[in-house]
Amino acid sequence: MTKFAIQTLNAISPVGLQRLDRDVFDVGTDIRRPRAILLRSADLHSVEVPSSLYAVARAGAGTNNIPVDRLAALGVPVFNTPGANANAVKELVIAGMLLAARNLYHAADYTRDLVADKHLSGADLDKQVEAGKKQFAGFELPGKTLGVIGLGAIGVLVANAAQSLGLKVLGYDPAVTVKSAWQLSPQVEQVASVEELLSRSDMITLHVPLVEGTRGLINAQRVALMPEGSVVLNFARGGVVDEAAVLEALDSGHLHAYVNDFPSEAGAIHPKVIALPHLGASTGEAEDNCAVMAVDQLSDYLLHGNIRNAVNFPEVVMARTPGTTRLGIFNENKPNMIGQITAALAEAGLNVAEFTNKSKGEYAYTLVDVEGEVKDALKERILAIDGVIRARKIEG
Template sequence: MYQIKTYNAIAKEGLAEFGRNYAINKTDNPDAYLVRSIDLHEHEFPSSLKAIARCGAGFNNIPLDRALENGTIVFNTPGGNANAVKELIVASMIMASRNIIAAAEWSANAQPGADITLRTEKEKTNFNGTELAGKTLAVIGLGHIGSLVANIGIDLGMQVIGYDPYLSVESAWNLSGNIQRAETIEDAVQNADFVTVHVPKDHETTNLISYEEFGYFKPNAVLLNFARLGIVDNQAVLSAIEDGTVRKYYTDFSDELILNNDDVVIMPHIGGSTIEAEIGCAKIAAQETKEFLETGNIRNSVNMANVHAPFKSAHRITVLHQNIPNMLGQISTVIAQEGINIENLVNSAKDNYAYTMVDIDALEGHEAQEIVALLEAIPAVTRVRLLNNPYKR
């Protein structure tokens, strides 16, 4: 029986992915957490905790290194809320072009009277806007969300330029052939009417759009940041607004620095706040957690390399360990000295840690306990798990 503990409200459709071999919120020492926005940086992780699944793309509320030190793999759900964010980006570009908010406020505050129709016809010209068709859209980051935004830009009749130095093969397959690829951010933004960023936040992307980059913008551009706070330098964007480089700044992240500015539209982090996105993220989180707990396979991890292989043998040993020389030799030697044949071995590393899966066949009960103990005794090993294939007897 696997134990799952949830924080925040996790969609029931996601929790339904767990079957009868799972218990939800029955203990404070679970095998896995499912979380959304709770801040775990000061949280004490139980030794039982093998996985944390974040129901969303962002994971800055989870201490990744400390989780690894506890032997805990952290997952996110890339793509689970991508369509929701894409639709909000389109809505924001339309709002920036058509003066929708100002026009609606005028109508709501119009005084009743016989001349209301004539006044509307006369004053509606104050809200004249522009169309998206024919405009240029620069998309910085072409992952799950960025590729959807780029593609819909093409569908809206826009000229789309994409920039992503780390573009994956999977993302490339999903992109329209009409999207132009820029070699640098400068090339991407220099003719853009709209610039939208869709990159994860790390040391490379913090202040990715700052004073230098604004120097390449065309005048009166619209900037959108629905990725993460800090990817756009807010002090720099205020200067860009003041000198006419940026006409409007739309963001999903509040910051005291940009409050009470008529040219800044701040939304309360609602990019992924749709019923469909919450359900989708919860389902993905549950599925990847189940796969990891039952087979050891790692997909969509943010603190460990992805490692997966078909589970065809009777047993699988997983070892999370430091990424240092001769670890595979030590693991293999322990198994061989117990007279056990290795049927398959998969290993991958990320930074200071590595993960090894070893598939074996014959194993007696007393041997199982002994081999786990011997592997755990290797100084550089953080966690050892022995999995039994329920379909192999």
């Protein structure tokens, strides 16, 4: 059996890498013609895609560093790991809420400066601590309202945790999945619009991807809807918040604080901003979970053609039929593709044992198990069909 070469472009948790059987997979950083790329934050936008490439897997949720559309057009699925780092991000959001509510970040800076800059100690330090603490008086969370925008894996965990801390929780997600809906606490009230959520929330937290429809989701007009003294938390992506509008609202006193995981030059030094160095998934547990999930999805695709959690192709999973040969076929989502593919199989004298086809947006993916040998001539015949992007015979 020919080995699959997997190129790693970032340090990937060994807990994940050890799941790759080295009799089946070659793994390294210097592989020239990889069948797959495994990465975290490495930027692929300016990288030439090798013709050998079958798949890309990111050990994380966001795929802004990957040319997803360009790879889709080549029949290369891009896998991510939604939910694998959800607990780590949830804990950071809760920490951010407490930091903002009790002004802990700036209060700690104040006491540090008393010693480091003003060189106070003993009774002088105690006196200044007591004199200065009033400026950091905050508020408690129970009875406040948290608005959660985006009810995916992370948003649901945040909503449930906040509700258990005594907050009233509002949620907004027009595309909430059945799975997320089942996991969401029944005490969380789902609202009909972002505007309603903002107008009723003392704190808001964002858990949406950065796409064209979410860029600048929190802008000046929407910030104006929020009650005076509100807090914005952003552990999603920097671009979903118009930071200039938020900083202006902080300066005017309309907002109390902005807590985010995406420092900017202006935000990092603002007295009402808590800017963290992109710590969302920075726990050992999250890195392990993401690596395991990415590796498992990648190996399942390379070995069996199954697609789970690809951002540019539909989920297609089919059990192997004993004694058959499997084909994986990527094509444009247009009429009569299935008919033409099955006709090509019939012309080759191959009986179809199992067949599944699903589409997502502009593209579709087919898995088919056939009884008999798949020769190169059949692959060429399928590739000649107008709209077929790629066809792969999957050994095993």
